[in-house]
Amino acid sequence: MMKRFLAALAAATISLALYALPAPAANIALDGNLSGLCGTATGTSNASTLANKCGVITTESATTAAGATFTETVTDTVVAATDLCFASVSTGGTGTPAVTKVTPGSGSLVVVVQNIHASAAFNNTLAISYLCIKP
Numbered sequence: 001m002m003k004r005f006l007a008a009l010a011a012a013t014i015s016l017a018l019y020a021l022p023a024p025a026a027n028i029a030l031d032g033n034l035s036g037l038c039g040t041a042t043g044t045s046n047a048s049t050l051a052n053k054c055g056v057i058t059t060e061s062a063t064t065a066a067g068a069t070f071t072e073t074v075t076d077t078v079v080a081a082t083d084l085c086f087a088s089v090s091t092g093g094t095g096t097p098a099v100t101k102v103t104p105g106s107g108s109l110v111v112v113v114q115n116i117h118a119s120a121a122f123n124n125t126l127a128i129s130y131l132c133i134k135p
Helices: 002-020
Strands: 038-042 047-050 054-058 069-076 084-091 097-105 108-115 126-133
Touching (some): 054 069
Parallel strands (some): 047 069
């Protein structure tokens, strides 16, 4: 009888412990997806607006010469100057874009992209993806 009691007590304790585990944040799926936290925007005159911790900015068509830089300023109300921000860039056109600097500010994010191609200029839009997190 004592064995049954202890087994039932152990099962109840495990069930309560599992019940007490905190649920994942509503915007972060168990597989790590940031569902609901990311957004998209289209840039105009090297600027765009978004209110998300992560996103993809499609710039206007860039014609940045080889070796030169393109700067996109994102007005983003949820970004803080102390955030850790990461960015990547791609293009379907010529040139070779590379993110050279990402600077978070209070309500903004500045991303500098350099064309590291030896001779070809950009001739298409850039897709700048970013993620900002609190340290």
